[in-house]
Amino acid sequence: MWMHNVAAAVMLMPVATGLLQRLPPPSEQSELVNKFSRAVVLTVVYAVPIGGISTLTGTGVNLILVGMWKSLAPGAKPIRYSKGSLFLFE
Template identity: 75%
Template sequence: MWLHNVAAAVMMMPVATGILHRLPPADEQPELMNKFSRAVILTVVYATPIGGISTLTGTGVNLIIIGMWKSLVPNAKPISFNNWFFFGFPAAVLLLLCFWCMLCLIYVRKGSSRVLSDYLDRAHLKRDLEALGKFFAFKF
């Protein structure tokens, strides 16, 4: 939202692929894993431009719209960052909810959360976090 949508997608794609690497090979549950993998990647691909709608700097198209507004309607009140945010944020939230519902209807089957939770549980994540090491190597 406060970052350009392409930069947000570039930062989130390794997180998404990290989640997918934690899953078992597709031959164990091919349909479920294939659909979940698609849903995770599509979430990054579509959620970043939806989030980019919410602020002026979220995507370049927003800045183009502001420039066109100034040239086409010169006597109109200028659109500020706050004005855009009050319009863009609720629109982005509604779009994100619609997108999430659509993903759930298309890619998530009943009972799939039980199978996926075996591989994406808190213990695995805690172990991975501890394997990263300390954030600061020196003491304060």
């Protein structure tokens, strides 16, 4: 499945909040539970841009790279989605 990183964040936040709703109510929460809650949300916040950077459709800048590649290196092989993801992930 390929989508923009903002759409991925919107899709994953209900999963994270659903997980957090299974924790004890706020009156019974310990400091450890509060730290875990922050960690779950920050995991989504950090993971989504990393996924966006490593795929061509994740951010607009990557698509600009493909266009510039075609115009600046016309004899070079075009950047395809699978090869582009490998290139961007490194």
